[in-house]
Amino acid sequence: MKVIIIGCGAGGGTSAQFARKMDRKAEIKIFEKGKLPQYSKCALPFVLSGDVAPHSIIEFSEEWFRRAKIDLQLNTEVLAIDFEGKSVETTHGNEEYDSLIISTGAIPFSPVEPVGRTYFFRTLEDVKAIKREAKKAKKAVVVGAGLIGLEVSEALKKIGIDVSIIELMPEILPAMLDPDMAFLVRKKIEGKVEIFLNEGVKEINEGRQMEVITSSRAIKADFVVVATGNKPNISIARKCNTKKAIVIDEKCMTSIPSVYACGDCTQYKDIFGNEVIVGLGSIAVRQGIVAGINAVGGDEKLPPLLNARTTKIFGIEIAAVGPLQKDLPFQPIIGKFRGNTHPDYFEGDEIVVKVMGDEEGKICAAQVIGPGAAQKINAFALAISSGMTFDEFSKVETAYAPPVSPVIDVSTIACDVAKRKVR
Template sequence: MKVIVIGCGAGGGTSAQFARKMNRKAEIKIFEKGKNPQYSKCALPFVLCGEIEAHSIIEFSEDWFKKAKIDLQLDTEVFSIDFEGKIVETDKGSEEYDALIIATGAIPYSPIETEGKTYFFRTIEDVEAIKREVKHAKEAVVVGAGLIGLEVAEALKKLGMKVSIVELMPQILPAMIDQDMASLVRKKIEGEVDILLNEGVKEINDGKKMEVVTTNRAIKADFVVIATGNKPNVSLAKKCEVKKAIVVDEKCMTSMPDVYACGDCTQYKNIFGNEVVVGLGSIAVRQGMVAGMNAVGGNEKMPLLLNARTTKIFGLEVAAVGPLQREFPFQPIIGKFKGSTHPDYMKGKEIVVKVMGDEEGRICAAQIVGPGASQRINAFALAIHAGMTFDDFSKTETAYAPPVSPVIDASTIACDIAKRKQK
């Protein structure tokens, strides 16, 4: 059996690994357009600020793939797929396959034309280009106040730069958390960088200094980073069912026989049954596991997506799971509580928990700002998978010790507040 994987990112690299774990005899080949094997794109901001080296974020080396008897072909671009004949055409020739896994990821999106010293933030090469620019720069503009934009802004700030962030929406982190929670994060970081909300970028002018023209002003900078999001790379999958991205089922199979897809190029159903574009490395890895095993005869299935997500911005931890409040198909019941990570006498740090659910009290989503947010969100993710209600969660026994945690955690109190709002 021969399996071909297009792309060696989080989804593609993982799919090849799990295809190998499932079938020790299959011929497995990966075609990767770039120069590097699988590496952590989520770690790129920390490479930019110098906390870690670029080589350290390569998760599986060429030698590792070789030892696993996976034929990794770097610098190899796939131009087309003959789905009927089961053949892929690359810039180095054609290859037949028995099963195909499309893991082409996403490509940076810009709402405006880019020119001059304007950079995207998606690859190691992007980071290297920005680092070269930083050596001779003092001011930068980041377009986009999403997760990537804020992490890039923090990295540039650590390098001693003056940073301005321009965001079209009325809040930061618009795809991650609700506006009420985002305002808490904004208060924390306002003294670190300039944040300009409700301002769309009309044009970027190249000159001795770059000029970013927004709906309200013109900002001078030495260079600009575009962090306005990514769009799924579906160019090779035109014969598959494609909406915003390649549509896959619970087995990560596309509409074409023996063709699977995983990662940022795909869309799959969330807990409400709505199709959502996959944009998280954690989901790409889990899809890769499923696609890889199923490509060699497995019967693995993906659960509905929760989109558990987290970040740490200027020392403040932020995490969320489930849909945003505006994405609910009904008016959710909401419990919100501002508490502390420790008993008052231990002078803990503030933590804010927001939990949302349906009229029957089933937990559907949560958002947390403060220390330990990510691990508390993991507990909520488990609760959603288990179908727990506000009442169930509010009665959860939690560990207590003064230097570690309070008697009753803020998460359980938020659920108790929500429970009391049920009719």
């Protein structure tokens, strides 16, 4: 059994590890066009801020792969795939395979042509280039107020750069939170960065200073960071069933036998059966596990996607699970509650919970802002997976002690608010 893996990111690297766990004798080879083995791209904003050392985000070293008897070929790009002949063409020659795993990730998307001191934020090399630029700069424009754009903006502020953020949509975090929840986050961070909403970037001009032209204004800066999202890198996989990404089934198999895919280059069904592109490191790892096991003859399956996501921006914890309100296939019943992490007589912090469900009260999505947001969303993720209703969740017994938590958790109160709207 010979397994070839294209890409050594979170998906590809993980698939190699689990293929090896399942089959100690299989020949496993990874082709990675970059010069580094698997590292955490989710940690890149914290490398930029100086909170994390660059070398520490390498999750599995070249030596680790050698010990695992996995042949990692860095600086090697796969140029083409012969699906009929079961072989790949690389910059260093051709290789045959029995099973193939495609984990080519994603590439940055830009609304305009990047020129001059304009940077993307996708790789460790991007971060190093931005850090070098920041040492001689005072002002930056960040294009995009999504999760990455805001994390980058905070990192730049930490290293002494004034930041203006330009966002095309009416509110920040448009792919993560509903506008009513995103508004609460924006109000908390507005004094720390300058934010322009409802403004598309028309042009970026290069000069002694960079100039970003929007639909409403021109903003000068020393450099620009484009964080407007990524698009799946599927150029070598067009013969697979591709839409916006490589379509995979519950076994991470593509439309071609013996060919699997995982990570940011894929799309997979969510809890409503819709094929979605997520682009989360956590999903890439989970898909990598399934692809790796099945590539060597296993029978592992993915559950439908919940899209559980979280971040922490300017000290504010944010988390969500399930579709946005606008993307639900029905008008949801909503329970929303603004509470505190502790009883009123104990110093605590504000926490806001929004939970959504169908007409029968079945929970399908939730969003949380405040301390412990990720753990509360994890509880909602379990509730969605288990088919729980507002009523059932509202009756869950939760732990209480004044210095730790309130008598009744805010999540259960939000569900109690929602269940009273069920008819």
